[in-house]
Amino acid sequence: MAEVQQSGGDSGKKGAQKKMQIRVDFTPMVDMNMLLITFFMLCTTMIKSQTLTIALPTNEKVQNEENMSQASADDAVTIILDAKKVTDPKTGNLVVDSVNGNVVNEVYYYFGKPGGDAGMLGAGGVVLSENNNLQKSEFLTDEVNSVGEHSARGIRKIIQERNKDVLKEIKAIKKQLEEGKFGPLETKDQREEAMAKYNEAASKIRKNEDLKKPVIIIKCTPQASYRGLVDVLDEMQINSISKYQIDNMTDVDVVMLDDYRKHHN
Amino acid sequence: MGRVKIARKSTFIDMTAMSDVTVLLLTFFMLTSTFLQKEPATVITPASVSTEKVQETNVLQVLVSPQGKVWLTMNNDTSEQWSNANMRIALLDNVTSLYNEQHKNKPISFNQQQKQAFSKLGAFGVPLAQMGEFLSLADEPEGLTKMDNWLAGEDPNPNHKTGIPISAENNDVTLNEFQMWVKAARMAGNENLTQAMKDGIGVAIKADQNTSFEIVHMVMDNLQTIKQNKFTLLTALKAGGE
Numbered sequence: 001m002a003e004v005q006q007s008g009g010d011s012g013k014k015g016a017q018k019k020m021q022i023r024v025d026f027t028p029m030v031d032m033n034m035l036l037i038t039f040f041m042l043c044t045t046m047i048k049s050q051t052l053t054i055a056l057p058t059n060e061k062v063q064n065e066e067n068m069s070q071a072s073a074d075d076a077v078t079i080i081l082d083a084k085k086v087t088d089p090k091t092g093n094l095v096v097d098s099v100n101g102n103v104v105n106e107v108y109y110y111f112g113k114p115g116g117d118a119g120m121l122g123a124g125g126v127v128l129s130e131n132n133n134l135q136k137s138e139f140l141t142d143e144v145n146s147v148g149e150h151s152a153r154g155i156r157k158i159i160q161e162r163n164k165d166v167l168k169e170i171k172a173i174k175k176q177l178e179e180g181k182f183g184p185l186e187t188k189d190q191r192e193e194a195m196a197k198y199n200e201a202a203s204k205i206r207k208n209e210d211l212k213k214p215v216i217i218i219k220c221t222p223q224a225s226y227r228g229l230v231d232v233l234d235e236m237q238i239n240s241i242s243k244y245q246i247d248n249m250t251d252v253d254v255v256m257l258d259d260y261r262k263h264h265n
Numbered sequence: 266m267g268r269v270k271i272a273r274k275s276t277f278i279d280m281t282a283m284s285d286v287t288v289l290l291l292t293f294f295m296l297t298s299t300f301l302q303k304e305p306a307t308v309i310t311p312a313s314v315s316t317e318k319v320q321e322t323n324v325l326q327v328l329v330s331p332q333g334k335v336w337l338t339m340n341n342d343t344s345e346q347w348s349n350a351n352m353r354i355a356l357l358d359n360v361t362s363l364y365n366e367q368h369k370n371k372p373i374s375f376n377q378q379q380k381q382a383f384s385k386l387g388a389f390g391v392p393l394a395q396m397g398e399f400l401s402l403a404d405e406p407e408g409l410t411k412m413d414n415w416l417a418g419e420d421p422n423p424n425h426k427t428g429i430p431i432s433a434e435n436n437d438v439t440l441n442e443f444q445m446w447v448k449a450a451r452m453a454g455n456e457n458l459t460q461a462m463k464d465g466i467g468v469a470i471k472a473d474q475n476t477s478f479e480i481v482h483m484v485m486d487n488l489q490t491i492k493q494n495k496f497t498l499l500t501a502l503k504a505g506g507e
Contacts, residue, residue, distance in 0.1 A: 054497070222478055
């Protein structure tokens with residue numbers, strides 16, 4: 001292929017040109033191309049980042065107290081995120097624990113009001129440890145048994161338990177989707193169409209006021225890492241939670257956390 | 266006894282076909298590639314199950330370093346009217362007027378060359394009082410390297426600060442510079458960006474997974490104060506999904 005045949009003029013005659021074969025060696029060309037390919041392969045980003053959309057309330061002070069929507073104590077679940085702290089053997093100070101350079105997060109939760117109906121603080125600001133309803137949990141992935149059934153663990157199990165009405169309905173329409181009730185699933189377009197219908201139905205269920213749904217309040221201590229926050233927001237999405245908000249830690253929350261640590265460490 | 270003669274074969278391998286293949290591959294990579302943008306700080310975003318893709322156009326990206334420094338990147342529309350070059354200049358003009366309103370005794374201004382230099386920047390973020398000096402570097406020899414070093418906080422001059430000034434204490438009367446930038450971007454004139462910011466997909470926070478909540482919260486709080494209540498968080502896809 002890389003040869004050029006040159007048929008010399010009249011052969012046999014005196015001073016005839018020899019048949020010349022010109023070969024072009026492409027090896028350096030291939031070398032150079034490979035280098036360029038390597039360069040482009042290393043410099044490109046094939047994977048686009050994903051995004052997580054969140055909406056927060058304004059910072060403006062609400063003028064009218066009546067306009068504030070208060071979560072009823074029944075539905076409220078407060079999740080508190082904190083970084084795990086360990087004592088530094090050199091200095092003796094508490095430092096944020098990390099594994100492979102990643103901050104280790106701890107997750108706590110309580111239902112309803114802090115300290116239950118009796119409250120966390122007694123007369124004169126006395127901490128009532130016996131009322132502390134804070135509990136500790138973990139971020140865990142689903143456990144999959146031999147049949148392939150998923151069972152939630154850790155904080156996800158707690159959220160699912162509180163949101164079981166919604167999840168039951170979602171599970172039902174998911175089954176309908178698989179059975180083809182939202183339209184055939186053969187081609188890509190059909191699948192997309194069915195998914196759009198399914199998502200619409202799912203969002204209707206999530207917003208259904210008749211179903212009992214928890215209101216989740218996410219609070220983070222200043223040391224908690226951003227990854228932990230995204231993990232909690234992920235749990236909201238996995239468990240179809242429609243009402244959740246990110247809030248600031250209150251003094252009572254700090255007291256509860258300290259009190260819990262005092263009794264469990 | 267006759268010996269078996271082994272014909273001497275040429276070891277020349279024809280590389281033409283190989284060359285063809287490599288050129289094809291090269292073409293593919295050249296056409297599909299989007300280069301990694303140079304950023305003042307390297308961050309590893311946390312993993313999430315969310316599958317929503319990030320917008321490439323009409324987005325204001327807030328890069329947050331684990332130390333709490335903030336930079337912005339403004340990606341505009343593909344149309345000529347709202348192109349990056351035009352909108353960047355409008356952004357700089359807007360932020361200048363917002364800044365001068367609050368700092369009447371120390372107003373800032375930029376000349377045409379500085380504005381041109383700003384329109385070509387990727388991520389930006391130095392205090393506005395030093396912005397003029399920063400942009401003038403573009404015309405110097407090795408200026409771009411100097412600018413990159415300044416942004417990365419590796420400038421030999423200790424007075425050259427990087428990162429947009431932002432503070433936890435904020436209100437909507439006296440804005441800090443970060444809030445000015447976001448406001449200026451919102452009214453830069455690119456209607457698609459303004460709409461995207463209103464919907465929340467136009468503002469993306471990119472922070473490292475080990476950034477403390479204190480810092481992320483400060484950025485969110487600043488956005489909330491100027492009524493930018495909806496925004497997106499950039500995440501990587503979680504391996505294994507749910």
